[in-house]
Amino acid sequence: MMQIYLMDWLSLVLKLLHIIAGIAWIGASFYFNWLENKLDRLNNRDEIAGNLWAVHGGGFYHLEKYKKYPQTLPEPLHWFKWEAYVTWLSGISLLSVIYYFNANTYLLAANSSISALYGVGLSLLGLLLFWLIYDLLCKSKLGLKAESDAEETSVLTENRVTKRQKLLNLVSKSAIFIAIIFIVIAFFAYFYSNIFNPRAVYMQIGSMIGTVMVANVFFVIIPVQKKLVDACENSTEVSLELGQIGYLRSRHNNYFTLPVLFMMISGHYPTIYSGDYGWLILMAVIAILVMVRHYFNLRGVGKAKNSLIAIIVISTFALIYALAPSPIKTQDQNQQIVTIAEAQVIIEKHCVSCHAAEPSNKAFAIAPNGIMLDTKEKIIAHKNQIYQQSVLSKAMPLINNTNMTDEERAKLGIWIEAN
Numbered sequence: 254m255m256q257i258y259l260m261d262w263l264s265l266v267l268k269l270l271h272i273i274a275g276i277a278w279i280g281a282s283f284y285f286n287w288l289e290n291k292l293d294r295l296n297n298r299d300e301i302a303g304n305l306w307a308v309h310g311g312g313f314y315h316l317e318k319y320k321k322y323p324q325t326l327p328e329p330l331h332w333f334k335w336e337a338y339v340t341w342l343s344g345i346s347l348l349s350v351i352y353y354f355n356a357n358t359y360l361l362a363a364n365s366s367i368s369a370l371y372g373v374g375l376s377l378l379g380l381l382l383f384w385l386i387y388d389l390l391c392k393s394k395l396g397l398k399a400e401s402d403a404e405e406t407s408v409l410t411e412n413r414v415t416k417r418q419k420l421l422n423l424v425s426k427s428a429i430f431i432a433i434i435f436i437v438i439a440f441f442a443y444f445y446s447n448i449f450n451p452r453a454v455y456m457q458i459g460s461m462i463g464t465v466m467v468a469n470v471f472f473v474i475i476p477v478q479k480k481l482v483d484a485c486e487n488s489t490e491v492s493l494e495l496g497q498i499g500y501l502r503s504r505h506n507n508y509f510t511l512p513v514l515f516m517m518i519s520g521h522y523p524t525i526y527s528g529d530y531g532w533l534i535l536m537a538v539i540a541i542l543v544m545v546r547h548y549f550n551l552r553g554v555g556k557a558k559n560s561l562i563a564i565i566v567i568s569t570f571a572l573i574y575a576l577a578p579s580p581i582k583t584q585d586q587n588q589q590i591v592t593i594a595e596a597q598v599i600i601e602k603h604c605v606s607c608h609a610a611e612p613s614n615k616a617f618a619i620a621p622n623g624i625m626l627d628t629k630e631k632i633i634a635h636k637n638q639i640y641q642q643s644v645l646s647k648a649m650p651l652i653n654n655t656n657m658t659d660e661e662r663a664k665l666g667i668w669i670e671a672n
């Protein structure tokens with residue numbers, strides 16, 4: 254009891270930390286992307302690549318970007334790395350507290366034949382494997398090709414127009430790279446959908462991509478910047494390649510951001526993740542969000558494509574249509590009326606073991622999410638949520654541990670729709 258109570262606090266503290274660090278990280282990353290696009294590259298001193306004026310929070314700011322590096326190493330020089338590391342550390346801790354410690358309830362699929370420990374092992378293995386595959390790809394001919402495409406798009410290039418042009422070439426030429434990464438992710442999503450419960454599949458893929466993003470910062474981007482700083486201290490030349498390597502990873506992170514954010518909040522939307530093809534839906538959402546990111550990247554360089562908006566809107570509506578619930582069917586077609594008493598019997602049988610003031614299910618000290626369904630009034634108060642969790646989707650009962658039948662779900666649906 255005490256342990257469950259303390260775990261709740263731990264989970265809350267970690268979640269807050271995770272969100273705050275994540276906002277700081279992604280916020281800074283969005284800001285620097287925007288900055289890069291908005292720099293005034295024409296009216297500058299010799300060593301300056303671009304400058305920007307901004308007004309914010311009641312003051313004027315003036316920023317300058319150097320073509321190479323300043324003559325002396327500035328003190329203090331601000332780095333952006335702890336936001337990323339704290340996001341990952343708190344994220345992994347959350348994954349453990351929520352999904353690993355209660356693997357039978359939260360991680361594994363209802364009919365999974367593997368043990369909790371094995372499941373946790375497979376989840377961790379996925380985090381490692383995806384990074385290794387991704388990193389290899391980046392270093393392979395394919396990735397190097399993308400990098401050499403980026404050659405003249407180095408951060409050191411001065412001319413704004415050619416830089417933009419090359420950047421667009423880079424994006425189109427990396428199509429193969431993107432396709433491979435997409436297929437690898439789809440493979441993982443499919444694989445995990447066979448052993449994990451649908452909600453955990455989304456979290457697993459989100460954690461895998463998030464891990465790659467942080468590993469990019471830790472293993473590539475920060476080391477590249479350290480070399481830049483060394484070059485500045487010793488006034489040596491920096492190779493063009495160096496900047497490109499960091500740039501490529503940071504570009505990838507930019508595209509990963511929106512899908513990861515989606516996966517992190519997807520847990521509240523069982524109608525999206527809990528269908529039979531949850532993994533395929535996930536891939537569709539990832540594709541749409543990458544296109545959204547791409548649209549804004551193009552827009553940032555003044556090349557917005559309206560056709561891309563059209564594709565995004567049409568595919569979003571197609572997805573909404575594909576996921577729309579089918580009409581409720583009962584075995585007894587004539588039975589059109591379900592009374593509240595009948596609904597209550599079903600809910601008592603399948604939900605109240607957890608959703609009561611004092612759950613009889615020992616895994617819970619208090620009603621999960623504070624939702625109690627032990628009286629008629631409370632059932633009525635929560636009927637929309639019940640509909641969402643148990644009729645539109647099969648998210649509840651959790652991993653269907655009380656063996657609720659489709660017939661019972663349909664009956665609940667008929668009662669809720671009539672009220």
Ligand code: HEC
Binds near residue numbers: 600607635639649650
């Ligand atoms: C084995 C325990 C268990 C059973 C049985 C169970 N639930 Fe839940 N329920 C949970 C847990 C745990 C959560 C919190 C999930 C989370 O953290 O998002 C939850 C959350 C919910 C929520 C809130 C979801 C949200 O994201 O806001 C609703 C609504 C709900 N359950 C309804 C039901 C209904 C209806 C039934 C019966 C058909 C049911 N539950 C059976 C454990 C259970």
